Amino acid sequence: MKKLFYKLCILLPVFVFCLLTTNYCYVKYYYWSNAEAIDAKLLFTQDSLENCSDVLYYAESSNATAANNDTCLQSISQMIDSLSPLKVNSVDHGAIHARTFLQLIKNLKSDSKVKTIIVTLNSRSFGSPWINSHLETNIAQANVMYEPNLPIFKRIKLSFNGYDNKSIQLRDQDLEKDWSSVKLNVPESFPYKTVRQWDNAMANGTYLLPNGEWDMPKITLACHYIKTYAFPIDVNTNPRIQDFDEIVSIAKQKNLKLIFHLLAENMQYADSLVGKELVNIMHQNKQLLIERYHKHGVTVVNSFELVNGLDFIDQNWTTEHYNQTGRLALAENVLKYLK
Amino acid sequence: MLFNSLHFLLFFPIVTILFYLLKHKWRWILLFIASTYFYSAFYLPYILILYAIIIVDYFCGLLIEKQEGKLKLFWLLFSIISNIGLLAYFKYFNFFIDIFHVFVPQKLHHLDILLPIGLSFHTFQSLSYTIEVYKGNQKAEKHLGYFANYVLFFPQMVAGPIEKYSTLGNELRAKHKFKYKNISNGLRLILYGLFVKMCIADNLAPLVNEFYLNPTHYYSSSAWIALIAFSIQIYADFYGYSTIAIGAARILGINLMDNFKQPYFAISFYQFWQKWHISLTTWFRNYVFFPLGGSYVNAFRWVFNILLVFSLSGFWHGANYTFIIWGFLHGLFYLLEKGLVKFYPETIRQNTVFKFLGANITFILVTLIWVFFRAENFDKAILVLNQCFTYSFDASLNLKISFELVSMLVIFFLIEIAIFNTRFDYFFKNSHVIFRWTGYIILIISLLLFSGIQSFQFIYFQF
Numbered sequence: 001m002k003k004l005f006y007k008l009c010i011l012l013p014v015f016v017f018c019l020l021t022t023n024y025c026y027v028k029y030y031y032w033s034n035a036e037a038i039d040a041k042l043l044f045t046q047d048s049l050e051n052c053s054d055v056l057y058y059a060e061s062s063n064a065t066a067a068n069n070d071t072c073l074q075s076i077s078q079m080i081d082s083l084s085p086l087k088v089n090s091v092d093h094g095a096i097h098a099r100t101f102l103q104l105i106k107n108l109k110s111d112s113k114v115k116t117i118i119v120t121l122n123s124r125s126f127g128s129p130w131i132n133s134h135l136e137t138n139i140a141q142a143n144v145m146y147e148p149n150l151p152i153f154k155r156i157k158l159s160f161n162g163y164d165n166k167s168i169q170l171r172d173q174d175l176e177k178d179w180s181s182v183k184l185n186v187p188e189s190f191p192y193k194t195v196r197q198w199d200n201a202m203a204n205g206t207y208l209l210p211n212g213e214w215d216m217p218k219i220t221l222a223c224h225y226i227k228t229y230a231f232p233i234d235v236n237t238n239p240r241i242q243d244f245d246e247i248v249s250i251a252k253q254k255n256l257k258l259i260f261h262l263l264a265e266n267m268q269y270a271d272s273l274v275g276k277e278l279v280n281i282m283h284q285n286k287q288l289l290i291e292r293y294h295k296h297g298v299t300v301v302n303s304f305e306l307v308n309g310l311d312f313i314d315q316n317w318t319t320e321h322y323n324q325t326g327r328l329a330l331a332e333n334v335l336k337y338l339k
Numbered sequence: 340m341l342f343n344s345l346h347f348l349l350f351f352p353i354v355t356i357l358f359y360l361l362k363h364k365w366r367w368i369l370l371f372i373a374s375t376y377f378y379s380a381f382y383l384p385y386i387l388i389l390y391a392i393i394i395v396d397y398f399c400g401l402l403i404e405k406q407e408g409k410l411k412l413f414w415l416l417f418s419i420i421s422n423i424g425l426l427a428y429f430k431y432f433n434f435f436i437d438i439f440h441v442f443v444p445q446k447l448h449h450l451d452i453l454l455p456i457g458l459s460f461h462t463f464q465s466l467s468y469t470i471e472v473y474k475g476n477q478k479a480e481k482h483l484g485y486f487a488n489y490v491l492f493f494p495q496m497v498a499g500p501i502e503k504y505s506t507l508g509n510e511l512r513a514k515h516k517f518k519y520k521n522i523s524n525g526l527r528l529i530l531y532g533l534f535v536k537m538c539i540a541d542n543l544a545p546l547v548n549e550f551y552l553n554p555t556h557y558y559s560s561s562a563w564i565a566l567i568a569f570s571i572q573i574y575a576d577f578y579g580y581s582t583i584a585i586g587a588a589r590i591l592g593i594n595l596m597d598n599f600k601q602p603y604f605a606i607s608f609y610q611f612w613q614k615w616h617i618s619l620t621t622w623f624r625n626y627v628f629f630p631l632g633g634s635y636v637n638a639f640r641w642v643f644n645i646l647l648v649f650s651l652s653g654f655w656h657g658a659n660y661t662f663i664i665w666g667f668l669h670g671l672f673y674l675l676e677k678g679l680v681k682f683y684p685e686t687i688r689q690n691t692v693f694k695f696l697g698a699n700i701t702f703i704l705v706t707l708i709w710v711f712f713r714a715e716n717f718d719k720a721i722l723v724l725n726q727c728f729t730y731s732f733d734a735s736l737n738l739k740i741s742f743e744l745v746s747m748l749v750i751f752f753l754i755e756i757a758i759f760n761t762r763f764d765y766f767f768k769n770s771h772v773i774f775r776w777t778g779y780i781i782l783i784i785s786l787l788l789f790s791g792i793q794s795f796q797f798i799y800f801q802f
Binding site for chain 2: 003004018019022025026030034037038141152155156157158159160161162169170173
């Protein structure tokens with residue numbers, strides 16, 4: 001035991017020295033290429049923007065996706081920038097969510113020029129399909145790179161699985177469990193209490209073609225709307241709530257003006273494809289988010305029902321991708337709160 | 340819980356400290372809790388399957404020892420059917436359904452369930468206990484806790500080595516004092532195991548995956564690189580795991596058998612199987628090959644036995660024809676080699692050139708046969724093999740190997756040569772202090788800088 005103790009006394013300082021030297025080499029030769037390899041380039045994006053922006057707009061693909069027939073390809077943040085006297089830049093990447101925004105915001109330097117941050121509040125991201133998405137492992141991996149730690153520690157964390165790297169099978173299982181067991185906030189009289197029951201009922205030929213056959217594309221889309229939007233938000237356990245709450249406290253610490261931008265969802269399609277029960281659930285979730293963050297003193301820009309159903313680019317899927325009319329409506333809505 | 344995780348790096352020191360702080364009589368409880376926690380970290384509900392195996396085989400062991408004649412055989416069969424039944428249900432059910440569909444048009448549903456990690460390992464290990472009790476070579480364990488730890492022992496529970504009760508059971512029962520030697524040897528093995536898994540296997544995995552995604556897009560030179568890369572990857576993956584397992588057990592004072600002895604330096608298929616996954620080979624030899632008559636049967640029956648045992652060993656790996664073909668081909672080459680070797684006198688066989696040629700030919704053939712192990716189906720395997728030997732007009736890509744990866748492979752190769760016929764811990768323990776510490780620092784820096792940035796689960800976990 002003594003021998004081991006003496007060895008540890010000698011080895012620990014040597015180990016710390018090696019670690020620091022390795023950290024130096026890592027930053028110099030591998031850090032950036034590693035970040036690129038796991039698609040964690042937002043770190044550099046933010047680094048390059050924080051000294052030349054008044055406002056940073058944190059978003060997923062909703063910001064920059066444009067329709068093929070758009071004449072204006074400007075993103076929402078670019079539109080805000082061109083309409084506002086302030087310099088607005090975006091830190092965005094497809095499929096990311098509040099956990100990534102949180103890590104990035106933690107990295108904002110104290111002497112940064114940025115005084116306001118706008119974070120997209122995507123109600124869909126609170127649902128089980130997104131929480132248990134197959135992309136989650138990659139996102140969690142990239143998030144390690146965004147953590148405000150010594151680069152070599154991030155590397156160690158990546159190598160030693162220090163992030164949520166559940167297998168796809170386990171994620172699917174968790175999703176299925178949520179769909180089959182989580183009770184929806186629906187009226188007593190409504191026969192379907194879980195997503196799985198509702199989805200099964202919808203899948204069993206709700207929509208028929210004139211010739212009596214099942215209208216499969218319509219059924220598939222309706223089922224998808226149910227699976228995507230029918231969920232209650234448990235504020236005590238929902239990981240996105242925890243992320244947004246932490247964003248609020250970090251913004252306060254850093255003395256930043258925080259704006260949550262509640263993104264538009266295709267309410268018209270939700271209503272016409274599935275019905276008022278789904279619309280009610282979506283409204284409940286919207287209301288919960290707005291009230292919760294108003295209470296926290298955050299400005300919440302409500303764009304939830306701002307975009308017409310036909311102005312959504314993906315007509316056969318649930319996304320927050322808007323054509324130029326939709327993007328402009330959202331940009332103008334945000335602009336009101338920037339003044 | 341993965342060995343190459345922060346979770347394990349925190350868990351294992353805590354278990355080790357508690358292990359040595361506790362009195363011997365309480366240690367089995369600690370190991371039981373630690374092993375349960377270790378397994379539950381993968382997927383909690385499946386620990387119940389392990390508990391079921393433990394309960395069934397514990398009582399079967401007691402009953403086999405107590406009974407005589409047909410009843411004794413009945414309890415052995417009960418144990419075998421329970422264990423194999425579990426395997427059949429979780430691992431082979433969908434495969435049998437597919438076969439059923441070939442003959443019967445009626446559609447049966449596939450099972451949509453997760454395969455419990457390492458199920459084939461713990462069922463085989465537990466089975467070996469009841470078989471040994473039946474044969475009278477092993478006394479039935481009366482202490483349920485010790486038996487549970489034999490099945491559950493966390494360093495080797497999910498990917499072996501598959502131990503006999505006479506070795507691991509006794510090791511778990513023995514009183515282990517804190518010894519500096521055990522700690523240092525164990526840490527050496529863990530360090531090397533992590534290097535092999537994280538710097539070699541995890542860095543080769545993306546290369547192999549990239550190729551197998553679209554094999555026809557690559558030139559034949561790249562196809563060969565991918566095939567060799569997979570040979571090294573699967574070895575490094577499993578060998579790395581086994582080395583960490585042996586090292587972790589060693590720190591607790593428990594000796595596990597070596598599962599690999601530089602198999603790619605084998606000069607024949609016969610030797611390859613004496614060096615590759617030794618614990619599984621031993622299991623099949625003892626519990627399948629010998630009961631079938633072993634070598635004491637006529638030539639035709641012997642050939643049949645060899646092919647059957649190798650095919651079964653392939654099937655043990657996974658519920659797919661490709662695994663059976665992989666095993667069968669190993670059996671076939673084993674037999675061919677046995678036939679050919681008679682034509683070469685002992686003096687030639689001992690010749691260095693003959694050995695060198697033998698090692699190369701064995702490696703190339705083993706590498707080619709691995710294609711059936713890696714490919715998702717038979718057609719893909721043929722496509723990959725075709726790509727190695729023909730010019731493809733679609734081919735336009737080359738696999739890129741980084742300088743860092745080549746450096747890691749060189750270090751690995753040099754170490755493997757240095758520890759030929761010995762083991763990493765023994766070799767480094769006896770080497771000069773400067774050489775030793777230079778080696779450690781190189782391995783640690785490699786781990787910090789060059790380990791695979793993407794982590795891949797141990798390949799053998801799925802078995």
